[in-house]
Amino acid sequence: xxxxxxxxxxxxxxxxxxxxxxxxxxxxxxxxxxxxxxxxxxxxxxxxxxxxxxxxxxxxxxxxxxxxxxxxxxxxxxxxxxxxxxxxxxxxxxxxxxxxxxxxxxxxxxxxxxxxxxxxxxxxxxxxxxxxxxxxxxxxxxxxxxxxxxxxxxxxxxxxxxxxxxxxxxxxxxxxx
Ligand SMILES: Cc1cc2nc3c(=O)[nH]c(=O)nc-3n(C[C@H](O)[C@H](O)[C@H](O)COP(=O)(O)O)c2cc1C
Numbered sequence: 001x002x003x004x005x006x007x008x009x010x011x012x013x014x015x016x017x018x019x020x021x022x023x024x025x026x027x028x029x030x031x032x033x034x035x036x037x038x039x040x041x042x043x044x045x046x047x048x049x050x051x052x053x054x055x056x057x058x059x060x061x062x063x064x065x066x067x068x069x070x071x072x073x074x075x076x077x078x079x080x081x082x083x084x085x086x087x088x089x090x091x092x093x094x095x096x097x098x099x100x101x102x103x104x105x106x107x108x109x110x111x112x113x114x115x116x117x118x119x120x121x122x123x124x125x126x127x128x129x130x131x132x133x134x135x136x137x138x139x140x141x142x143x144x145x146x147x148x149x150x151x152x153x154x155x156x157x158x159x160x161x162x163x164x165x166x167x168x169x170x171x172x173x174x175x176x177x
Pocket of ligand 1 (some may be wrong): 100
C-alpha cells in the first residue's frame with residue numbers, strides 16, 4: 001500500500017469535507033467585489049433573435065479557441081440558445097448601460113428598437129458593441145443552479161475602440177484611464 005494512504009488513514013478517500021453554510025446575500029456581496037465587463041449573449045432560434053445580459057463570460061482556451069459563460073436554469077432565453085447550438089458574445093461599451101438593463105429583464109421584448117446585424121451562425125451582433133465572438137456550443141457542464149456553457153470561437157472581431165461597460169458591487173461603472 002502506498003505510504004500516503006497510510007498517512008491519511010484507511011477511509012480518507014471516502015470522507016467528504018463538511019459543506020459550510022454560505023448565506024446567499026454574503027455570497028453575492030463578496031462576489032460583487034469582483035469587477036467584470038458586461039456582455040449580451042445572443043442567438044437566433046426558429047428565425048427569432050434571443051439574448052441575455054451576462055457577466056460570467058470568460059476566455060477559456062487559445063488552442064483550440066474556447067470561451068464560456070454561465071446560464072441560470074431559471075433563464076427563459078437559455079433553452080433557445082441551447083436549441084440554436086450557437087451563441088454570439090456581444091461586448092458592451094460604456095454607452096450601453098440601458099441595453100444591459102433591457103437584456104437583463106425576463107420576458108421583455110428585448111430586440112424591439114435594437115439595431116443589429118447577423119454573423120455566420122445567424123446570431124445577432126448588436127449595433128455599436130465594442131466587439132463580438134461568434135461561437136458554436138462545444139460543451140455544457142451542469143454546475144449547481146447554472147450550466148457552464150463552453151463555446152468554440154469561429155469568428156471574432158473588434159468593432160470599435162471604445163471604453164467598456166463595467167459591473168461592480170451590483171452597479172454599473174466606467175473605466176477611467
Ligand atoms: C450585469 C448582469 C450580469 C448578468 N449575468 C448573468 C449571467 O452571467 N448568467 C445568467 O444566467 N444571468 C445573468 N444575468 C441575469 C440575466 O441577464 C437575466 O436573468 C436574464 O436576462 C433573464 O431573462 P431571460 O428569462 O430572458 O433569460 C445578469 C444580469 C446583469 C444585470
